[in-house]
Amino acid sequence: MNFSSKLLEDAVNEFARLPGVGKRSALRLVLHLLRQEEAQAVSLGESLIKMRKELSYCKSCFNISDTDICEICSDSSRDQNLICVVEDIRDVMAIENTQQFKGVYHVLGGIISPMNGIGPDDLNIDSLISKVNQGEINEVILALNTTLEGDTTNFFLFKKLKDANVEITTIARGIAVGDELEYVDDVTLGRCMINRTPYETVLAR
């Protein structure tokens, strides 16, 4: 691409570095911003700078937060001794949407995957262990993705926490609501048969 302006070229190159954005789409976005009111582009730029510079992580759960301790962690109506371990903020948002969980979270910031250069030291694991070792926590719920890497991270955490005086559970994995049994894959159905739940607990919901 040949640009008539260095300023234009710089902006296009910056956009094109975003995931899923090619040079052509980048140019379209930049030209769009140029056609808008100046204030709009300035407001976009300022919010990006502010977000990147001022945004911080909750010192307790490592979720993205504007304050030192996030809203969830500082909510006294939530059970602070029930911790749900998740990979990132998207999982917090998903679980919060269900309105079924009244504990707090611990955001790992990823899962173990040497192929992606991520080892246990790159994740917020030590802080979870010391939180548990303080002895107040009743239950740790492992809620990572059911991929091999997610399971491996669950296993790693379990090995680190199993000697502490804490209950370690993992979220149920099984048949989606509304699915017909005959179409459920063998592995999932097999797990569901092994991990049955008392009928009374189903009635309670």
Added chain:
Amino acid sequence: MHLKKLSLVNFKNYEHAELNFSTGFNCFVGDNGGGKTNLLDAIYHLSFCKSFINPIDSQNIKHNTDFYIIQGNFELNEKKEQIHCGFKKGKKKQFQRNKKEYSRLADHIGLLPVVLVSPEDTMLIQEGSDLRRKFIDTIIAQFDRVYLDKLISYNRIISQRNALLKKFAEARSFDKDAIDVWDEQLVELGMVIHEKRVAFLHSFTPIFKKHFEFISQGKEEVSLEYRSQLAGENFKDVLAEAMAKDRIVQYSTAGIHRDDLICTLDEYPIKKLGSQGQRKSFVIALKLAQYDFLKSEKGYRPLLLLDDIFDKLDPSRVVQLMELVNGSDFGQIFITHTHEERLTAVLEGIDDVKIFQVGGGMVKDYSAKSITDDAT
């Protein structure tokens, strides 16, 4: 089990094709490069969710188009099974059974077993051990769903473990906890896979010997020897012993991913000593044993795809092979051949034959010998 109808759109050199098959012999006749093997490949695709010639889906699309469709109407245990495979450039492959999309392609493997015999099969004994492991894995995966899942996980862990070993070497460090979490899972998976391979070869080898004896008329003694570092050992110990070496070479040197199948003829490795004819007989016996084994495990007959084997085999072996496949042991068969007259001679006296003239992406069904009607 049999395939009643195959429809193709933009698959390889076919813009559009529809074939109605006989439940017995189906022959694709025509010059090389005309698309005979592509028809076998399409049938294979409906069984294994991928091509045996080129596993890259986008390269199987006809030139200047951007999608392909393969559809097959099967009959399995008197029930109709419609399999639909659609691929569009840049999209995820669609694979449906009776209009219901599979969530994982692996769930389809084994439903419609297919055995392919092709001239490339001699690579099985001549090339590296990975082809022989794949041969074993492909058979077991078709009747044991858990096996395929464990194998996929095992291989993924090996990749992760190798990445970790590299990272250790680069950082000149070692973290026991970080590697243990992979190794403990690896041991469990590896032991199960090893046991299943042992059990499989225990029942497979006698079937193979019987077939080889028939093809070679009992002139030579053959055997299959399963070689594994896990034989008689605890995988955990094997892994621990290999650790020092693994750290130096920066990849995993111990496990079932290093297994091999030693093929012997009169107690010598056939790789080194066998004649070309002996090797061909050996691999055909392997494939026919695969067929027999799957048939007894599944309780129904797989489809048999014979690619170009009559051109490459000597006449006496062809006669014997035909004797074998014409017996009641085999179900539906698909054959490719370049010379129609020679094929007709081979098929002399066999009922239930359908011949398709293939060339330039076109298929003409012109046989009058067919006993199945094309009403479907």
